[in-house]
Amino acid sequence: MNIKQIQNSLSRGAIQVVSQDRIRRLEVCAQFSNLGYTVIPLAEVNFSQAPLRARADVCVLLDQKSISEFTLSVDHDNQQNLIPVLFYPALTNETQKEVLKSGQTTSYESMIPFAELNPQDSVDSIRRLLDSAIKYARLSQECADLISELNERSSRRLIGYSQVIQTLRDRIADIIHLKCPVLLQGVPGSELSLIAEIIHDSMFIDSHPLIKVNCNTLTTENVERELIGFYSHEESSYSDEPVWNPGRIEQAEGGTLILDQVNLASLPVQGILLKIFENETYFSPEEKQQKNVNCRVISTSHVSLKELVSQNQFKRKLAVILTESTISVPRLNDRKEDLALLTEHIISEVAKTEGTLPKLLTLDGLEMLKKHDWTGDVQELQNLIRHVNLVDSGSRLDAASLSPWIGSEMISNTDSLVGMTLREMEQKLIESTFARCGGNRENTAQMLDIGLRTLSGKLRSYGYPPRGGPDSKRRFKVKRAA
Structure with missing residues (x-):
């Protein structure tokens, strides 16, 4: 009992x-x-x-x-x-x-x-x-x-004990009880969304909504539908009345609204955001009256909004509102002393997700990670470990298993995949793996977990010579997908 x-x-x-x-x-x-x-x-x-x-x-x-x-x-x-x-x-x-x-x-x-x-x-x-x-x-x-519970929430996945991470924790503790808008600023690949979730979790003991809207997808045609809501005329077995679809602001009531990548919002969209957040009110078509914005606003940006304002690419008033409190997220290159702890954490998470045994990080593997320039920040490290865990069946994360993949454009520059078709992404993966295996088709097929004949057919369709034909033994470099 x-x-x-x-x-x-x-x-x-x-x-x-x-x-x-x-x-x-x-x-x-x-x-x-x-x-x-x-x-x-x-x-x-x-x-x-x-x-x-x-x-x-x-x-x-x-x-x-x-x-x-x-x-x-x-x-x-x-x-x-x-x-x-x-x-x-x-x-x-x-x-x-x-x-x-x-x-x-x-x-x-x-x-x-x-x-x-x-x-x-x-x-x-x-x-x-x-x-x-x-x-x-x-x-x-x-x-x-x-x-x-609060300590676990506020510190979850924020891994590291470097001075810059301690400063970040102190900065988060300073602003969690303030209700003013917060701007999270960091390089691409940094964990801005994670910091936003930590701030939200630290504010609320009970369950409160956490709603995210990607400003890159907002247009003048859909911004009010996304943020304020709209009626749809879907058929309902209960009523012939149109169905009200609440917007993100209403969904986030009492909680947190995250404006993700706010620096990518167009100027017309910025004007609508300014109209809403300057007065902290919006007109609700459902209630046919003005309603107050009752949620905390956290914005994320990979670029300084002040620089965008100086280039006339961002509205000054909106920047002032969103940057009332600003948190700069440190780069991974500035806290390499956290790499061991951070890598061990990611290895554990990846193994848990994939249902595999965690790899053992060796000293030479850690030294290679420390020497690398992490242009893709934490996201690049996560992609690297996931990829090595997928293609390498060994029990160690050492220099030998990392060297073929560390610094790979396919892993570090994840933004380059945006806008590519599935066929183009498949071609890029196959060509990159084929090049790193030195043109060895058996190793490439094993890494990609596909049949050898399937791989040979794919390579022929990309313009590679058939196996055993002229130039079939040469070492290939990674080609850019069309």
């Missing part, structure tokens, strides 16, 4: 009673039980067992030996301080001296007793003291759980 079940079945709470004196232990257990508490009699302190710890709100120590054992447990696990400890009877000066001798390093203050019970106390006094201790324990545990 867990602690919540115990607390729900009791009017007061659960208490551990610890003493080697069986009669004394039973007397105190009977006294506390008559007051309406559930008692857990123990002959000795046994905090190492999680079930025993979880089943009690407070602990009452009855003799010197149990006190000594408790101080020893605190020395080895400071988390035990979260449970209030009461002494019954009160801890005398002589007992304190006995506790602290024989090499004990724990001080009386570090034991943090909640209070001391005295035999001459009235029943009401004991009950009030125990109730206060139990209430304190439950509030402390609830607070610890919430802090742990």
Whole structure:
């Protein structure tokens, strides 16, 4: 039975009673039980067992030996301080001296007793003291759980302990309680969307909407439909009335709206955004009235908005609104001391996603990663590890497995794939793999997990000579797909 079940079945709470004196232990257990508490009699302190710890709100120590054992447990696990400890009877000066001798390093203050019970106390006094201790324990545990949840949310996937990452964490902590718009600025491939999610998660303990809109896809024809909403005349079995489709602003109400790649918004689209966010209101076709923008706005940009304003490519007023608070995300090249930890994290995530065993990052592999110029930032590192995990069945991520792929245009420049057809992307992958295998068709087919005849047919269609024909033994360079 867990602690919540115990607390729900009791009017007061659960208490551990610890003493080697069986009669004394039973007397105190009977006294506390008559007051309406559930008692857990123990002959000795046994905090190492999680079930025993979880089943009690407070602990009452009855003799010197149990006190000594408790101080020893605190020395080895400071988390035990979260449970209030009461002494019954009160801890005398002589007992304190006995506790602290024989090499004990724990001080009386570090034991943090909640209070001391005295035999001459009235029943009401004991009950009030125990109730206060139990209430304190439950509030402390609830607070610890919430802090742990917030810390886990705010730090998830933000990997590294370099100075620039610590500065980034401090900057995030400074702005999470502000409701002003935030601009996240970083190079392509940096984790701007991740930082936006961290800010959102740090703001809200409960579930609140997180809505993203890609400004690169917004046009003057669809921007109001996307942001404000629209009616559609779809057939419905319930009503002949048109169906209202809420916009992203309404979907994000009470939460966060992310304007992704806001630097790519056209000037007419910027004008509509300015009209909405300057007045913080918009006209709702559904309610036929002005509504307030009730969400936090986080924008991401790979280019400085001030530079775009100076080039007349971005509206000055909109830039002022969106950059009220600005966070610059550091480049991976500026925090290469985080590469080991970051790479290990990505290896673990990729292995979990692909259902494979995590590779072991070797020292020569790490040195190669540190020497590389990460123009594609974290996204390039993620693509590299995913690709090596796919084509290399070895158990190590070393220099030998990285060297054929590190710096590959196919991996580092992911933006070059935008706008390509599936056939063009397939050709680029096959040609790149074929070149890195030195023209060896067997190795290429094995890496791509396709048949040898299929590979040969693809290469012939790309203009490569047939196998065994003239020039079939030459080493090929990567050709650009048409």
